[in-house]
Amino acid sequence: MTSSVNSTATSAPAVPKILVVGGGYAGFYTAWKLEKTLRKGEAEITVVDPLPYMTYQPFLPEVAAGSIEARHSVVALRRHLKRSTVITAKVTGIDHAHKLATITPPVGEPWQQEYDQIVVTAGAVSRTFPIPGIADNAIGLKSIEEAVAIRDRLMSNFDKAALLPPGPERDRLLTVVVVGGGFAGIEVFAELRSLASALLGAYPQLTFDDTHFHLIEAMGRIMPEVSLATSEKVLAELAQRGAFVHLDTQVKGAVDGNVELSTGDVIPTDLIIWTAGVMANPQVVRGSDLPVEERGRIVTRPDLRVGTDEEIVEGAWAAGDVSAVPDLTGGGVGGFCVPNAQHAVRQGKLLAKNITAVLRGEAPRDYVHKNLGAVAGLGLGRGAFQKGKIGFTGPLAWLAHRGYHGLAMPTWERKLRVIGGWCNNLLLGRDLVNLQTVQNPRYVFEEFAARPRPAQPPVTPPAEPRGAGKEADKPEAVDAAKAAASR
Ligand SMILES: Cc1cc2nc3c(=O)[nH]c(=O)nc-3n(C[C@H](O)[C@H](O)[C@H](O)COP(=O)(O)OP(=O)(O)OC[C@H]3O[C@@H](n4cnc5c(N)ncnc54)[C@H](O)[C@@H]3O)c2cc1C
Structure with missing residues (x-):
């Protein structure tokens, strides 16, 4: 340094x-x-x-589900902090x-x-624990890059699975495991379930029963931010949608694409999302x-x-x-x-x-803020709402989620992009574009790019036979040797 x-x-x-x-x-x-x-x-x-941007993290589950464009859910620091020096x-x-x-x-x-x-x-x-395989095989959900990678992985897995006959490999590709039943975990789990159901319409080879969703939670309940009654409604609705929450269960390993649970069950999967705390x-x-x-x-x-x-x-x-x-x-x-x-x-x-x-030589004030309640998006048209003792799930809760977060997004420039995107989706449907190749953007260029020919090995003239100097020194003989070496 x-x-x-x-x-x-x-x-x-x-x-x-x-x-x-x-x-x-x-x-x-x-x-x-x-x-x-x-x-x-x-x-x-x-x-x-x-990072040159602030990330609106509550939108990450919707980015993972293709309901919000990735760039719209971040705020460029240099554009909006005009009087500050921004250092990346x-x-x-x-x-x-x-x-x-x-x-x-x-x-x-x-x-x-x-x-x-x-x-x-x-x-x-x-925050992770030293569980075998987690550091190498799971992905978190704290950044926009992770949300995009999750969306693209699920969509690429649908492409691959559609080409396979029914069997263990196809099941593995169509299985999603989320670890952690807090707000972030439940939201991404429910949003991905909603994305998977939307994708099925484009893959006639695959059926609803081919997709498998499991969420693993160590505690006896999910979403501590909402009442027990509301959390139980969320559990029941997820189960109805084919998305299963394993309560009082811990992940013991995640090696070779197999999530091992404390119950002894093993879930083969190609997508493990870790949201068990920060x-x-x-x-x-x-x-x-x-x-x-x-x-x-x-x-x-x-x-x-x-x-x-x-x-x-x-x-x-x-x-x-x-x-x-x-x-x-x-x-x-x-x-x-x-x-x-x-x-x-x-x-x-x-x-x-x-x-x-x-x-200015004045006294600072103390921070006091009473919790406003909680709203969660659980897939298109589904949500959860809690304020004090009032808690409910369903489309109204989803509207409350979108209304609150649409307006809470900092700057009108960003609010309009997010709300505009939702309006577009309402008219045009969810944007189901998979850009996984962004992670390897040079693949086509590289495949067809012209390269210089490999350097030619140096020409070594054949050893002169003893006593036959005159014949080997002839120019025609040297040319023939060069031609042989370059073949
Ligand atoms: C999926 C998800 C959903 C959520 N949903 C909700 C919700 O619905 N409601 C709610 O209230 N909360 C929600 N949260 C929580 C909320 O987003 C966080 O509590 C909030 O972002 C914390 O703000 P922060 O400024 O402390 O940290 P952050 O917003 O994480 O900002 C920290 C910044 O520090 C930067 N940084 C990191 N390392 C360095 C370094 N070495 N030097 C300089 N800078 C560094 C990072 O790049 C980042 O920009 C959610 C979180 C997630 C992940």
Whole structure:
């Protein structure tokens, strides 16, 4: 690593520098709101994220099902953060004692960036366990790339299965296993069931009974965000649709395309989706000198400054899935806000206001947000809704899901693309295009591209027979030897 320090502070008074680590939900909203609340020249905002976009993760199940175009469910940072400097790179270290962050770009050497205020909003990653085969054979659902790859895998498997006679290999290709019965898991499971049913119309060789859907959940229920009664309705509806949830069951292995369960059952499959929990971004947390609690999250105060009631870490802020923010409504798990977008968005907005307040010598406010309830999309026309004691499933819940998320998508530019796409699908049907070859885009070019001919081996003149020098030296003899060598 180079020891270069990126600093523009040469003469006082310097403009305070705010460094936002992660431009996802919480980071994007922090920067977006800061751009609105800060006066011109009041502070410099820099957002660092390895991705040039914020991902609207609640849309990932619908992207996997082909109901939302992948690009529409992300928000380009450079287009919408006009007053911020966007750096497409990773933060790999935070030395808050010296207010220096290590930024590692995809090309070139890492450097150290000075800051006055740091906002850590680096989110969470899929949390897995050391189960044989999972790391190598399963796929998560935290990024747009994973959602697209899941959609394309299922569709490619339909293409392959349609060419096979009934039997174990065809069954394997048409079997989907999802691990984890939280919101994300149930949504992607139900959405893929809906996609598979839609695909069947295009494959006369395959029937509904040829497709197999299994979700594995270690606990005795699914979707802890909704009431038990609502979750049981979801279970019953999934079973009706040929999608089976195995409760109180654990995955023991996923080697050679076989998912082994704690019940002793084995499910052969070509698609294992892992959605069994998340953990605070370990790269950013472990690479920093900020305080961390036992579950690996950054210790955060209700006013979103890093630290505790007793000790404030001056100049450091955190929000979203990477942070342990006390839930002052008393509703959180273990006293902390649960990792969801509802909190991340609102914490990001308040964080911007609080930084602005602190820069102006005012007091920051505490974060208080009472859960709004939950909506889930479970395939076209199917959903689940829960607000307080009111819970139901069906088309109305699905409309609530689409209405809420369509409007919650940041920026009108993005809302219109998503809602426009839904309207198009209503008229034109679901977009069933499989772009799996994007993962190997040069395959046709490579197959037919002209290549230089391989280099010719050097010509070695035949050894001169002893005593026959004169004949072998003749030009015709040398030409004949060359021709023989080049054949
Ligand atoms: C499939 C799915 C469905 C969901 N549905 C819902 C829902 O319906 N309702 C709801 O409330 N919540 C939902 N959630 C949860 C919600 O999306 C998350 O809680 C929310 O995204 C958290 O926001 P965040 O800003 O903390 O993290 P993120 O939005 O994940 O953003 C973190 C950012 O940090 C960046 N980053 C990572 N590493 C680094 C690094 N080293 N340096 C710099 N940047 C880095 C990432 O690229 C990313 O852009 C869902 C999640 C998933 C996966």
